[in-house]
Amino acid sequence: MPPKIYLAGPEVFLPDAVAIGRQKVAICARFGLLGLFPIDLGDGAAGPATSGAIFQACLAAMREADAVIANLTPFRGVGADPGTAFELGYMVALGKPVFGYSNDPVPHVERVRSGYGPLRTDGDQLFAADGLAVENFALFDNLMLAEGLRAGGRGGVFLPAAPVADPARDLMTFARCAEHASEVLEAIRQA
Amino acid sequence: MPPKIYLAGPEVFLPDAVAIGRQKVAICARFGLLGLFPIDLGDGAAGPATSGAIFQACLAAMREADAVIANLTPFRGVGADPGTAFELGYMVALGKPVFGYSNDPVPHVERVRSGYGPLRTDGDQLFAADGLAVENFALFDNLMLAEGLRAGGRGGVFLPAAPVADPARDLMTFARCAEHASEVLEAIRQA
Numbered sequence: 473m474p475p476k477i478y479l480a481g482p483e484v485f486l487p488d489a490v491a492i493g494r495q496k497v498a499i500c501a502r503f504g505l506l507g508l509f510p511i512d513l514g515d516g517a518a519g520p521a522t523s524g525a526i527f528q529a530c531l532a533a534m535r536e537a538d539a540v541i542a543n544l545t546p547f548r549g550v551g552a553d554p555g556t557a558f559e560l561g562y563m564v565a566l567g568k569p570v571f572g573y574s575n576d577p578v579p580h581v582e583r584v585r586s587g588y589g590p591l592r593t594d595g596d597q598l599f600a601a602d603g604l605a606v607e608n609f610a611l612f613d614n615l616m617l618a619e620g621l622r623a624g625g626r627g628g629v630f631l632p633a634a635p636v637a638d639p640a641r642d643l644m645t646f647a648r649c650a651e652h653a654s655e656v657l658e659a660i661r662q663a
Numbered sequence: 664m665p666p667k668i669y670l671a672g673p674e675v676f677l678p679d680a681v682a683i684g685r686q687k688v689a690i691c692a693r694f695g696l697l698g699l700f701p702i703d704l705g706d707g708a709a710g711p712a713t714s715g716a717i718f719q720a721c722l723a724a725m726r727e728a729d730a731v732i733a734n735l736t737p738f739r740g741v742g743a744d745p746g747t748a749f750e751l752g753y754m755v756a757l758g759k760p761v762f763g764y765s766n767d768p769v770p771h772v773e774r775v776r777s778g779y780g781p782l783r784t785d786g787d788q789l790f791a792a793d794g795l796a797v798e799n800f801a802l803f804d805n806l807m808l809a810e811g812l813r814a815g816g817r818g819g820v821f822l823p824a825a826p827v828a829d830p831a832r833d834l835m836t837f838a839r840c841a842e843h844a845s846e847v848l849e850a851i852r853q854a
Contacts, residue, residue, distance in 0.1 A: 527810035549740020561752030619718030
C-alpha cells in the first residue's frame, strides 16, 4: 500500500482545479505515493457540498493520510492561504510528517516590503509602513509555517531557484517536494 | 486552577503588543481564565529569540492550554494571519475547544469583492477578477477556519455588530468571546 499524501493548497480555487489535482496525483504516483486531493473527497451526494461537509471530508482525509504536502504559495496577499495553514497545523499536531513548498522564491520580508513598504527598524524589530511588525527571520512566510516544515529535521520549505511564470499552476517545485517526501517516508518505513 | 487559554492572533505584530497582551490576559482573568499570550512565552535568555525557539514555545503553550481563542481579524490581506490559522488547526487536531473572533464584520466574499472584484459566477462557482474562485458560503473567512470554530457545536466565530474604529486593537469582541469560552469550559468541567 503506497503512503497516502494529503495535497493541501489553494489550487482548489483555480478554475482548472480538477486538472491540476490530477497532475499532482500523477506526480505522486511517479514517486510511489497516493495523493489525496481535497476536491476529489466529495461524498457523491447530488448538489453543491456544504462548507461543513467539505470541512469534515478534509479532516477525515488528513487523519487517513500518512503525511501532507502543503502548497504555501502566497494567495491573495503576502502570505499563504489560511485554509492551507490551518491544515498544516492540523497535521503537525497529529505528529505526521509535513512537507511543503511555495512557488514564490521571494522571502517574506521582501514581499511585505513590496506590498507594505518602506520598512523601518525600531530597536530589534522591523516594521512595515502599515505600522505592524515584520518577522525578520529570512523565512519564506510566517515562522509557524516555516518552522513547522523544519520540525523533525525534514529540511523545511521547497522553493524554486528563480521566479516561475505561473506560480498558481507550476508543479516543478511540487515534484521536487514529492520526491523528497517519498524518500523520507521510505526511510521512516525502513526504520 | 483556572482553565488556560492560548491567545492566538496577529496582535503580536503591533508595536504595543505587550500592552495588548496584558489587556487580553486581564479580560481573561475577569472571566476566570488564565490567558497565555505568545509574546510572554520567552525563555528569559538574553538577545532576540530565534524563530525555532518561538515556534517551540508556542507549541508547548498550546499543548499546555485547555483551549484557544484565535484572533482571525484579516491581516495584510483579505484573510486571517496564516500563523494564527496554523495554530487554530493545531488546536483542533489536539481535540481542544477552539474559540475565535474577527474584528471585521464584513463577510469573506465581500472583502474579496472589494480587493479583487468584480465577481462573476460560472455554474455553481463564484470567481474574482484574479481568476480564482471565492468560497460562496456566507462565512467570515476560509471554510476551514469558520467550520473549525463551529465544530463541537460551540457557536462559531464572534463578530462585531458593526465595523470598529481600530480592528487591530479593539477588544470588545474578544471579551464577548472570552466570556463565551469561560461558560463553555465551565459546562465541560461540570459534565
